[in-house]
Amino acid sequence: MDRAALVELHLHLDISISFDVATRLEPGLTRTDYELDFRGPARCGDLAEFLQTTSRQVALLQSADALRLHTEDLVRRIAAEGVVYAELRFAPLLHTAAGMAPEAAVETVVETAARASAGAGIDTTLILCSLRHFSEAESLRTADLAVRFADHAVAFDLAGDEGGFSLSDHLPAFRRVIDAGVPYTVHAGEGAGPESVTEVLDLLAPKRLGHGVRAVEDPALVERIIRDQVHLETCPSCNVQLGLYPSMAQHPVDQLYRAGASISVSTDSRTSTVTTMPEEFAALGESFGWTPADRDRVSLMAIDAAFASPEVKQRVRRRITGEITG
Template sequence: MTWQDFPKIELHLHHEGAAPPEFIRRLAQEKSVNLSGIFDDSGSYAFDDFPDFLRVYEAAASVLGSPDDYARLTAEILARLAGHGVIYAETFVSPDFCGGGDVSAWREYLHAMTEAAAQAEAAHGIVWRGVVTCVRHFGPYRSRAAARCAAETAGQGIVGFGMGGNETMGRQGDFAWAFDCAREAGLGLTTHAGEFCGADSVRQALDDLRVDRIGHGVRVVEDPALMDRLAASGVVLELCPGSNLALGLYPDMRAHPIDRLRRAGVRVTVNTDDPPFFHTTMTDEFAALELAFGWGEEDFADITSTALRAAFCDDVTRDTLKERLAAGHPALAARFSPDRMKTDVFNPDLLR
């Protein structure tokens, strides 16, 4: 079957990283900016490894210099997501790229994004919320400015705080001040860990930052005790299989640990990370997982249910999304039936 129309929720998507290369090239041409060296002959983003990916990512993001640029990008992203059945998306947005960490400038960028998102919701039915992120390789000091921006705009389309960037720079606990600031503002918390660093980086995230979700986290399979801890705690992994393959963590989808994690009772979601960079979509992710592991409608209903529960949105939004999911596919209707919901509160036995 095709998975394009299956209703989906995406929780791990970088706003700039979702910019199609043709959108960035067009914007660069409008501004007479030379971006030679970041595209290949076919017009796709070109990079060799993760550090080079970060270089290309930041070069592409450099042409996004105004609130209007971000409004246009938001409209583009949400229209594309809706075309793949996504009804709710949280994207990572960084004040470092949107006003340099200045709260007043950040408010202008955020206003532009929320207006574009409202128009996309009216046109396509997709709901957007933002997760403010600090950039790890920019250092702990700059993370504080990002956290202040998040705290000042909590509830204004912003529902969470997290950290992306180069995972090998510093330790999770170096950024504790920023996460404490965001926590006090009532925001959900997530951080990238266990991707290019080992399982201990996930342990640091749990112990030092006390996050609700982990971005990636695949390396926990190297530590069975930590995997058991995740399963018992309910902390959700925002998995991005296509990204992991594109960046060389695993040779193919069958080698990816998502199925092993799920069978161990770890709560997992499926996401695209930076889809134009990795030549993927949510439809592609579902299809690849079906091919690799034989997953079917009930499996993806489980994944979607986990994503709904793990979303940082308010309960009113969550209830509305639940109704739309139930109406969107028979497997989801069964998943969200009143009897099922009474007993299904992140029950790992339902994932085995």
């Protein structure tokens, strides 16, 4: 029996809340309300519409207890799917509505993820997100948190509405993390086209891109990504849900993979997008004939690009190739 050891680099913690945890935080919440208000629609008009559906989840995660309960639950669930290494990302500034300090939010998730991961026998790393609609000051505040918690394996990311807001307000934040040697990734080529990917590559030279898939619209850009070994954190089902592609069969992940780009496959979220890691790979098998060998090859590319220590990378590689089990 084929037992997968999966690597997930692109998972938004704050839009992955389970029904079980949601009802514990909001007693009386019905399954119907959960399906309506917590799940993103099966097909969204665009990224901005998708992002509007995330507020109910974030509203429940405004205390250390809530963050703890949810982080433990999420780590348990991804471990049950066969994920052996995951990078969990969230925007600490979104968890301050009830008075929690962003430092406390980060501390809580750092501690809980470490404890839950050890308990589940997996490895996790945290990524702190700034968001495109944030002001320059808010973005810098998030970058400062990533620098301050760098010893706890925290990286930096810019997420949110790429088509609606410019990159310029976030350049000082990236300068700060780059100067401090904090690893970073950037969402690009999801809510906007190849020109957005080019802008991010020109100005920030990231080693990884969140999504990046719309680079396929510019063959020279794909060549550049391959030449410069920029890793693409693809999230195929989420992109189909957002209407970027009509179906999985028309998603460019296979084209990018066959062209020689370094790619990984992630869910993006477990709740706003209704999928799991095994379901993603099953869908890729159905649409493109991906085999367990393709899955393992992608998992190895993912761990190579991960924000993890050499020791963790080596352990995860050995789990993927079956040298160690469990």
